[in-house]
Amino acid sequence: MPTLEKPKKRDMLKIDDIHVYRGRTYVLQGVSLEVGRREIVALIGANGAGKTTLLRTISGLLRPKKGKILFQPDSQSQEIDISGASPEQIVQLGISHCPEGRGIFSRLSVLENLMIGAYLRKNRNEILDDYNSICRVFPILKEREDQAAGSLSGGEQEMLAIGRALMSRPELLILDEPSLGLGPIVVESLFQVLSEINSRGVTILLVEQNAIMALDLAHRAYVLETGRVVLYGTSGELAGNEDVQKAYLGGIV
Amino acid sequence: MSGGYIAQQIVNGLVLGSMYALVAIGFSMIYGIIRLINFAHGDIVMIGAFVTLGLFQTLGIPFPVVALAVLTAGGIIGIMIERGTFRPIRGAPQVTGFIASLGISIMLQNLGVMFLTAQPRNFSFPDYLQRVIKIGAVTFRTIDAVIMISAFCLMALLMFLVHRTKLGMAMRATAENIDMARLMGININRTILSAFAMGSALAGIAGLMWGGKFGQIDPLLGFVPGLKSFVAAVIGGVGSIPGAILGGYILGLSEVLFVGLLPPVYSAFRDAFVFVTLILILLILPNGIFGKRIEDRP
Ligand SMILES: Nc1ncnc2c1ncn2[C@@H]1O[C@H](COP(=O)(O)OP(=O)(O)OP(=O)(O)O)[C@@H](O)[C@H]1O
Numbered sequence: 171m172p173t174l175e176k177p178k179k180r181d182m183l184k185i186d187d188i189h190v191y192r193g194r195t196y197v198l199q200g201v202s203l204e205v206g207r208r209e210i211v212a213l214i215g216a217n218g219a220g221k222t223t224l225l226r227t228i229s230g231l232l233r234p235k236k237g238k239i240l241f242q243p244d245s246q247s248q249e250i251d252i253s254g255a256s257p258e259q260i261v262q263l264g265i266s267h268c269p270e271g272r273g274i275f276s277r278l279s280v281l282e283n284l285m286i287g288a289y290l291r292k293n294r295n296e297i298l299d300d301y302n303s304i305c306r307v308f309p310i311l312k313e314r315e316d317q318a319a320g321s322l323s324g325g326e327q328e329m330l331a332i333g334r335a336l337m338s339r340p341e342l343l344i345l346d347e348p349s350l351g352l353g354p355i356v357v358e359s360l361f362q363v364l365s366e367i368n369s370r371g372v373t374i375l376l377v378e379q380n381a382i383m384a385l386d387l388a389h390r391a392y393v394l395e396t397g398r399v400v401l402y403g404t405s406g407e408l409a410g411n412e413d414v415q416k417a418y419l420g421g422i423v
Numbered sequence: 424m425s426g427g428y429i430a431q432q433i434v435n436g437l438v439l440g441s442m443y444a445l446v447a448i449g450f451s452m453i454y455g456i457i458r459l460i461n462f463a464h465g466d467i468v469m470i471g472a473f474v475t476l477g478l479f480q481t482l483g484i485p486f487p488v489v490a491l492a493v494l495t496a497g498g499i500i501g502i503m504i505e506r507g508t509f510r511p512i513r514g515a516p517q518v519t520g521f522i523a524s525l526g527i528s529i530m531l532q533n534l535g536v537m538f539l540t541a542q543p544r545n546f547s548f549p550d551y552l553q554r555v556i557k558i559g560a561v562t563f564r565t566i567d568a569v570i571m572i573s574a575f576c577l578m579a580l581l582m583f584l585v586h587r588t589k590l591g592m593a594m595r596a597t598a599e600n601i602d603m604a605r606l607m608g609i610n611i612n613r614t615i616l617s618a619f620a621m622g623s624a625l626a627g628i629a630g631l632m633w634g635g636k637f638g639q640i641d642p643l644l645g646f647v648p649g650l651k652s653f654v655a656a657v658i659g660g661v662g663s664i665p666g667a668i669l670g671g672y673i674l675g676l677s678e679v680l681f682v683g684l685l686p687p688v689y690s691a692f693r694d695a696f697v698f699v700t701l702i703l704i705l706l707i708l709p710n711g712i713f714g715k716r717i718e719d720r721p
């Protein structure tokens with residue numbers, strides 16, 4: 171009887187001791203972090219800790235002075251050091267970055283924003299399939315498809331930004347504070363969607379201020395403080411940690 | 424003042440406005456995509472005029488072929504300027520770009536004087552382009568009709584490229600947010616280069632028109648169309664292509680009507696009038712007619 175082969179759990183993204191400067195500011199002072207295949211990993215930390223800097227380095231907008239970023243798109247392929255690659259190459263490899271502040275193209279229509287997410291893809295039918303499935307998740311985007319994206323509400327813009335990031339069919343989705351400025355109900359449903367996206371096989375690295383929700387969603391988490399990882403573990407471990415409770419969970423669990 | 428006279432002035436204004444609009448589009452596209460006012464843009468008009476002179480009048484190549492060649496030449500000059508100057512300094516403070524473009528402008532003018540002498544040259548198109556057409560009280564030459572119609576077609580083609588093609592979408596995305604465009608996988612070097620190529624091609628063809636319209640060209644001729652088209656782009660809202668087109672026609676029409684409708688003593692103030700128009704419009708609409716507030720990039 172054929173046994174189902176258990177997939178070897180190998181890391182999809184392995185960040186190895188990266189050091190990143192922004193201008194003259196030494197922001198990331200040796201950060202290491204792993205994201206396993208199909209995992210949701212949260213990254214929490216105070217303002218200015220370097221979370222955005224880390225994500226921008228992963229997606230190629232910033233270059234580390236030192237250190238490696240190893241990415242393995244699928245379990246068959248080779249690990250690639252992407253620390254010197256351009257953002258264009260990195261999206262092509264399967265990492266999609268949904269940035270802080272959403273970064274939608276406000277003068278392009280909603281439909282154009284989604285289609286530009288699939289800029290590097292060729293297969294029209296597949297693109298259309300993905301478009302339709304994103305519209306099923308976020309029906310409002312379909313309703314507003316001809317409208318300028320800048321006219322959407324904040325929550326709708328976040329949906330658009332996530333939808334656009336998914337249009338590249340990423341293996342790894344990195345999100346920078348998707349809940350920023352959104353009401354609790356919208357955040358709740360957004361996190362629901364993220365969990366669904368993950369269950370369809372997309373690995374997620376999530377930066378969040380809302381640590382309670384982030385730990386609730388994620389399998390594992392890292393705590394970043396002034397450019398260094400000070401703590402990491404499973405979400406349960408971190409939620410139970412006294413320092414984390416005091417600093418990020420407002421003392422309540 | 425008869426209706427016929429006014430109609431005549433309107434036609435003249437449309438011809439002038441077509442040329443301003445074509446040049447203004449390039450200003451706006453280049454500003455829109457990399458927030459650079461390219462002072463060398465007017466000099467591409469001059470190059471277009473000389474290429475026309477060389478190919479058409481000296482070598483006798485057929486007019487439609489020359490028009491295509493001039494478009495191409497303008498595009499190539501734009502590409503060379505971007506690759507040679509603006510790409511290496513990308514990311515530098517805005518003022519670096521201004522100075523660099525001024526430098527290119529002066530260089531192109533001086534190269535022109537060096538190789539072509541400052542002597543104005545006659546630019547006479549053959550009869551079939553100079554033939555006088557009379558419709559009612561309005562008379563114009565074939566070249567005027569060619570200018571108006573081809574400008575319209577080129578603008579329509581450009582709008583199609585920018586709004587209906589993948590490259591155009593990538594250009595608009597790059598103009599809005601370079602980092603985000605890169606995260607989408609857009610090769611921004613290519614979109615920026617395309618904006619330079621398209622804008623400069625239109626400036627080149629405007630040079631052909633300028634020569635045909637005014638009959639004389641010299642290496643410094645780029646200054647006036649450059650400056651006025653810049654004004655047109657600002658009136659329309661710099662960064663906006665429809666704004667540049669509208670600004671070009673507004674400027675062309677109002678300039679011609681100013682000269683044509685006021686007593687002749689005022690016609691010497693034609694250029695002053697252009698700037699008064701600019702100031703008035705900016706007082707009412709600080710971002711120009713179609714201007715969206717475009718914030719400076721850090
Ligand atoms: N362009 C820049 N030039 C110089 N320093 C910068 C730049 N951008 C960010 N920094 C600095 O880098 C540090 C980390 O910034 P970063 O944006 O990565 O923090 P963050 O953890 O994402 O914070 P937040 O939670 O507020 O988004 C901060 O001290 C910030 O001042």
Ligand SMILES: [Mg+2]
Pocket residue numbers: 221222223270346
């Ligand atoms: Mg941040």
